[in-house]
Amino acid sequence: MRVLSILCHPDDMELTCAGTLIKCRKRGDDVFACHLANGNMGHEVIPPDELREIRTREAENAGKLAGFEVINGDIGDLTLNGSDFEQVKKVIRIIRYVRPDMIITHDPADYCSDHTEVYRLVFNASFSASCPHFHPELGGATKVTPIYFAETSYAVNAVYKEYVDITEEMDLKMEMLACHKSQIDWLRDHDRIDVIHNETIKAADRGIQCGVKYAEGFNQLLAAQRLVPYRMLP
Numbered sequence: 001m002r003v004l005s006i007l008c009h010p011d012d013m014e015l016t017c018a019g020t021l022i023k024c025r026k027r028g029d030d031v032f033a034c035h036l037a038n039g040n041m042g043h044e045v046i047p048p049d050e051l052r053e054i055r056t057r058e059a060e061n062a063g064k065l066a067g068f069e070v071i072n073g074d075i076g077d078l079t080l081n082g083s084d085f086e087q088v089k090k091v092i093r094i095i096r097y098v099r100p101d102m103i104i105t106h107d108p109a110d111y112c113s114d115h116t117e118v119y120r121l122v123f124n125a126s127f128s129a130s131c132p133h134f135h136p137e138l139g140g141a142t143k144v145t146p147i148y149f150a151e152t153s154y155a156v157n158a159v160y161k162e163y164v165d166i167t168e169e170m171d172l173k174m175e176m177l178a179c180h181k182s183q184i185d186w187l188r189d190h191d192r193i194d195v196i197h198n199e200t201i202k203a204a205d206r207g208i209q210c211g212v213k214y215a216e217g218f219n220q221l222l223a224a225q226r227l228v229p230y231r232m233l234p
């Protein structure tokens with residue numbers, strides 16, 4: 001299977017579905033991890049251009065640890081826009097390049113507009129990508145791809161209907177998360193947030209819900225042409 005996560009910031013994959021994607025790799029899937037935003041506003045001290053470089057490298061290094069191909073959409077933070085046709089075309093190009101069997105993206109009920117706009121871009125582009133005569137210069141048409149929503153930030157405002165046991169994958173997920181040092185340091189120093197601690201608690205809480213040590217939760221987009229009669233998540 002070909003699996004594509006399209007999320008917002010360079011560390012959102014590790015904060016939501018890295019354990020599941022590692023598990024996909026283990027079963028032989030090709031995994032592509034796209035962050036549409038470059039994360040350039042995610043610091044109080046480091047200027048945007050420099051931060052963009054740092055965070056691009058952090059995401060690359062994290063993806064390498066798990067054998068993922070990392071794709072950087074390189075859109076500036078706070079400018080994600082599901083109605084911006086240039087951004088839609090960018091996402092169509094990514095989807096037609098990867099030709100995924102399954103896409104994981106943000107939940108439309110997530111906490112900030114950049115995340116929810118990523119959902120809108122993915123919803124729009126993944127349908128448009130299936131139309132052969134629609135901008136063929138962006139690549140050959142794909143099928144209308146099934147979409148799964150990753151957990152919202154701190155799982156607020158969501159109940160999960162699908163779970164993936166990531167107990168065996170937890171160590172690597174946390175190693176990947178640790179690659180995002182600029183964010184971990186910033187959130188610790190300026191917001192008193194311990195990202196590593198929080199993510200461990202979160203995965204354990206999701207694990208309690210489904211009877212394992214650590215888990216990640218998902219919901220599926222229930223829409224015509226996007227459903228299959230078998231489980232796609234590992």
Ligand SMILES: [Zn+2]
Pocket residue numbers: 008009012115
């Ligand atoms: Zn984010």
